[in-house]
Each structure stands twice: as structure tokens, then as C-alpha cells.
Amino acid sequence: MKVRILVSLKNSVLDPQGQAVKNALLTLGYDSVKDVRQGKVFELELEGISHDDAERIIPEISDKVLANPIIEKFSWQILEKD
Amino acid sequence: MKFGVVIFPGSNCDYDTLYVLKDVLKQKTLFLWHKEHDLKNVDCVILPGGFSYGDYLRSGSIAAFSPLMQEVKEFALKGGLVLGICNGFQVLLELGLLPGAMLRNKNLKFLCQFVHLRVENEATPFTNKAKKSQVLRIPIAHYDGNFFSPPDKIHEIKKNNQVVFRYSDAKGQLSEDANVNGSLESIAGLRNKEGNVMGMMPHPERASEVLLGSEDGRIIFDSIIHWLGNRGG
Incomplete structure (x- = not known):
């Protein structure tokens, strides 16, 4: 089972x-950019675990x-089921 | 009286800290390896500066899970003295022994420079040799030293007199300029509610001899020695 977890600042x-990324985008002329939040992505490969246990x-x-x-919040999704 | 300096992979102020305690201050001091489970009866544990585990994930986060840190946590909860310097402070935050978290410096730069610190609480095992509002000159060297805490927690921190040092100018005045990394309330050092655990971003071990430009850092180590001596440690 493959899981993607997204962590970003609250x-x-x-x-x-x-x-800083937002300012760079504005400098490049992307005027529609109102805000940028940076985060981290984790991809976990889980083995031998039921769907219910994975959700736990x-x-x-x-x-x-x-x-x-x-300081951070997270969200996650299961990408591939076994 | 015996000091223990913890070494994680990536610690780089471990020898400086040992040198100050052992050679400058003539104290019994030994290294504690992060994989050990034994604190070897030390009276004070020091978590030195550096980049434990390359600062992967978050500064100090992986180190907080190492075997020895579980012993340090138990030692601290029983009242043992623990000092975290720079990365050591970050480890203490990740371990939950001190409240709050570190964000990247406000200007997104690694800051390596002398700063001034105003002593906010001189009634601690780590600052009893300092005077109230005394200004110390000690260097910092960090990327993630922008202290953050949610509003309800910062209220509690202040109410409990947990702020030990604030970034100031040479006269002890607080300002946005003096608060080089953008820390909430200019906080540079913090103790736990009980008072036996302290974290500070500046490096006292780099300012403990006149030859190095300042010996204000000695006040921290001298305070610990004085406190342990009175306790009969």
C-alpha cells in the first residue's frame, strides 16, 4: 500500500x-499569485497491514x-492499495 | 560533580563544550554517546550544538528519538539538570521538555554572529551568577532559531517566568533589529516550569575565554557549578 502524507505549516x-517563493513568482510577473505555503511530502510504502490499521x-x-x-498540520491519502 | 556532554551524529560543538568544562573550568566531564542507555551518574547533561542527523526532517527531531534521550527525559522529569545549546535547545523542544518550536530565521539566512542577551531570570540553576537585566555578549550560529509558540502557551510561559534570555542591544533595550532571527517576544533562552531544564540558542561554550572575544558564556557554566555545589552534587 502506498500512502502520501503532506505536511505544511499551520x-x-x-x-x-x-x-520568498511568492515574491519570486511576482517578480516573474505571475500577478495572480496571492499566497504560497511551502510544505513537505512523504511517500510511505506499507506492507502486511489492513486498510483499517493503516488508517489508524x-x-x-x-x-x-x-x-x-x-507549528504544522498534515493531510494524507492512500495512493495504491495492495 | 560530574558533567555529561551528549554526542549525536552531526554534533559539532561537543568538543568545545567538553573543553570549557574540563580544561577551562576543571570539572569532571565525559561524553555520552546517543546510542547508550546509561547517563553514568552525571549531575548535569548538556546537549551541544551542531546538526544532529543532518537536521533531517526538522532540526533536532530525529535526535529526540535516540535511546539516550529517553534516559535524559526521565532524568529531567526527576529534576536532573539539563542544558540544551542551539541544536540541543531544538532537541529539547522536539522532546517536549521545553514548550514551543523553532521556525526558520525571519530573513531566511544562517546567522553566525555575536549578539547581546538580556538576562530575564537570574533565579535559575543556569543564571544565578548573573545579575538581573545583565547584558551578555555571546555568539549565535543557526538557521532555525526563530522561536514560536501559540498565544495561549506564550501567556503561560511568561506567567511562569520561563523566559531566561531575550535578544537585546548592548544597553539591554529590546528592538526588532536586535531580535535578529525574529523570535516571538525576542526569546533567546527558555526554562521549563520546574526550572531544571534550559535551552538557549546562543553558544556560551564559544564565549568562555577572553581570547575568544568574550567570557560572558562562563556565567552559565559557573552558575551550574555554583548551584550543584550548593546542592552538594
């Missing part, structure tokens, strides 16, 4: 890297390790 937290451990892994819940 909306309430300033994202200086996203701001993915948020656990994200909360405990992949994201720092003080």
Missing part, C-alpha cells in the same frame, strides 16, 4: 520560505514524527 504560522497508524506516525503539531 495557517496561523508565518511561512517565510513560502513568502498513518495519523499516529504523522502526529508523532513527520509533523510537529505545534
